[in-house]
Amino acid sequence: MTALADRSVIVVGATGGLGLPIARRLADQGCRLTLVGRDADRLRATGVPGVVVAADVRKAASASQIVEAAVTEQGGVDGIVFAAGAVAFGAVDEISDDVMIELFTLNALAPMRLLRAALPALRASAAAGHDPFVAHISAVVAEQPQPGMAAYSASKAALAAYDAAATRELRREKIRLIDIRPPHTETGLAQRPLAGTAPRLPEGLDPQQVADRIVTAISEGEKELPSTAFTG
Ligand SMILES: NC(=O)c1ccc[n+]([C@@H]2O[C@H](COP(=O)([O-])OP(=O)(O)OC[C@H]3O[C@@H](n4cnc5c(N)ncnc54)[C@H](OP(=O)(O)O)[C@@H]3O)[C@@H](O)[C@H]2O)c1
Structure with a gap:
């Protein structure tokens, strides 16, 4: 079990179909949140308590900006949930x-x-015995790349491969990396593609249930969340 009360957690994509319910659940469990998205007003409008950081994470400088905000305003980083992303067809x-x-x-x-x-902040959290975690939402397409979504599948497989290697590096430092690979979920992501049009997709999962499963995995010390963890 990872105690979440009073932990400082960064949620990137906190306005999103998955990021927002995850942020709400973490706030309910007593986390002190740093909420990241591109628009401060949209982040504040969520009503989730936390420090708001408006940042475009495509820009390299945003990484240190986000970490600095969490360290100075929330006292450190005990966890990261990266729930920003985009698709193209x-x-x-x-x-x-x-x-x-x-x-x-x-x-x-x-x-x-x-x-x-x-x-550095995650190492400090580990030294304090706070069981730090990094939760990356890749996707089912990292396991089963799909035609018509080759570049999206490849971007998610790249993250999953990074996670598999980094998991083994960071385990020694007691920093837990969780690669999360949900199946299609009804967040509206597929209706906001960078390019193309979504094919007819079967009904996706309920975002609230997917968020529940992710927060359970975080709090119960799970190390991987394959697509089957959401459907089994
Ligand atoms: N939905 C699915 O079926 C599904 C399945 C498997 C995996 N996933 C993955 O799960 C993650 C979340 O998906 P979702 O369905 O929740 O999507 P979503 O509802 O579209 O949310 C995307 C989030 O990313 C943020 N964002 C987008 N571009 C950003 C940028 N450049 N800088 C900072 N924030 C940015 C958006 O915030 P702002 O627009 O406010 O900036 C929003 O909070 C994605 O990586 C997606 O690939 C989704």
Whole structure:
């Protein structure tokens, strides 16, 4: 069990279909939150208590800005939930360079940069015995890449591969990395693609239930959340 009361947790994508219910649950458990998204008003409008940081995580400098806010205003970093991301649909010759770069920057590079920037604070949390964690939401497509979503699948597989390697590095330092690979969930993400149009998808999972499962995994010390953990 990881005690969440009074822990300082960064939630990136705190206005999102998954990030917001996760942030609400963490606040209910007594976490002190640093809430990140691109727009401060949208973050405040969620009503979730916490320090608001308006940052575009595609920009490299945002990582240190976010960590600095958590350290100075919440006293450290005991956890990160990275729930920002975007999707794109289309055949391989329909996805532009700009879209491929955006997918990889937001879905893979941004969480990698944030983890790296937060490492000193996460190490301090581990030294204090706070069982720090980093929860990355990759996706089921990291396990089962889909046609018509090759670049999105590749960006998520890149993050999952990074998580698999970093998990083994950070375990020694008592920092827990959780790769979370939910199946399609009804957050509206598929209706906001960077490019293309979503294919007809079967009814997705309920975002509230997916958020519940993720927060349970965080609080119960789970180390991986494959797609089957949401449907089994
Ligand atoms: N929904 C699904 O079916 C599903 C399945 C598997 C995995 N996932 C993954 O789960 C994550 C969350 O998805 P979701 O469905 O919750 O999507 P969502 O509802 O569209 O939420 C995306 C979040 O990311 C934030 N965001 C987007 N671009 C950003 C940027 N450049 N800088 C900072 N924040 C940014 C958005 O905030 P602002 O717009 O306020 O900036 C929003 O809070 C994504 O990585 C997605 O790939 C989703």
